[in-house]
Amino acid sequence: MRVRFAPSPTGLLHIGGLRTALYNFLLARKHGGTFILRIEDTDRARYVAEAEQDIIDSLRWAGMDFDEGPGKGGPHAPYYQSERGDLYKEAAEQLLAGVHAYVAFDTPEDIEAMRKRLTTKENPNPKYDLGTRASMTNSLTLSEGEVQTRLDAGEPHVVRLLVPEGETIHVQDLVRGDVAFDSAEVDDQILVKSDGMPTYHLANVVDDHEMEITHVIRGEEWLSSVPKHILLYKYLGFEPPKMAHLPLIMSPTGGKLSKRSADKLGIPVNVQQYRDAGYEPEALVNFLAFLGWNPGTEQEVFSMDELIEAYTVERTGQSGVQFNIDKLNWYNGQFVRKLSADEIASRAREAVEKTVGPISEKQLLAVAELMRERLTFAHDLADSTYFFKDPVSYDEAGVKKRWKEDSAELVRLYAHVLEAGDEFTEASTEASMRDLVESQGVGFGQLIHPVRLATTGTTAGAGMFETLVLIGKDACVRRLLSAADALG
């Protein structure tokens, strides 16, 4: 089994692309097959130089190493379509020789004029097909000599697929079953552009055959191109690979998840943005795997190895799926909690130091250990600045709810008790608080809530006494006293 991920380097890798790569990767790993990366850089106008490195980095980050491809080589190198021109040229010549393709000299203006002439309400997109090819300038309408003369003169031309008449073209799609197309609906696709580069359709068919690809898994946007590919496989004498067309990822507001629509909703689309936002790669992978696929069990959280084990193409869904960032975030929390305190600390360090300045490894580790259950992202640690700095303000709603008439007095008393004590441990801080409330004849809550407010500035957090110990005796006393002054 050999599968490929074949992106076009026109921009940063999109999560839809990552999901396509993932399904290919899972299939290959499950069956001990080969996962190939091929760069489809035949569109010189849309080429983006940084894109290739981004694709490679993103795949590695996500834990999907490829077996053959750029920088890695392999038996079918090179893995750039721009460097495989001879193969496409040869194929085009073979098609021309078998009269399954023809040369066309029409200029873009000619085609534009033809379309304008033929456009009606019923036919808003006239095609260059078996209905119109006879009225155009090509090797089907020109004499052999005339064609040769133009070719010799170096006249710009393209090579087009000669689509047959009256055929029904079938595809056995792994996720959709039998899909049939009438050849009358298929246009005479350009196979070789006037700059000599192949179009996707030709290059893709030639490469998939030459690289011995057995399974093509790609987005549904390709389904309507399949009849062209089937024809090419047939005319070239190639065996078509098995195909699976994936449901598209849609925006939460409907429509496809484009860069623009996502930006508007504040949803990242590029893998790099997820990486920068602090997502765990396993979480993104798990989430993406479940966007259009499910294992048929009730397990939701999967490691990459478990996904490989569980994956089957047959369980792929058929309808478009909406992107849901809440679920992704939930997955992220699941994976963050699986991390060691050490890993959480190293991921959070940059964000924490950015808000509170340099801190010791020991301290950061202790905070990570204490707060881990409360995190959605590792860098959420940076939100709890009170572990490192005195609070500069107190949560307004919290003060209103928890800070009573007697709070300042009680907090001061507690500060004095802590200051006088020899010990400063979870046990000692709790014991002195319990003693104090008893001697003052007040409820436990009347002290602990104001103490939390005074020492952290918030009403939420980990266990109070563990938190106090981490903050440290001097800082606790100082904070209690200054809060008592500030809040009265």
Next chain:
RNA sequence: GCCGCGUUCGUCUAGGGGUUUAGGACGCCGCCCUUUCACGGCGGUAACACGGGUUCAAAUCCCGUACGCGGUACCA
């Protein structure tokens, strides 16, 4: 317009003739745990697009309609 694909809770989905008072997950709400917040546990909210057929029986099969998505490029 034409062609192709699709349509089960708000979202991701299970279920593919009787097992279903349609199951799970996210979200939301409530309760429990608890000094708080989270985690966790328990419970709740909420769906078979519509209309015809086939059948003893349809979410499940067939047809139609509606709606959504994709394609209709010398882009991939």
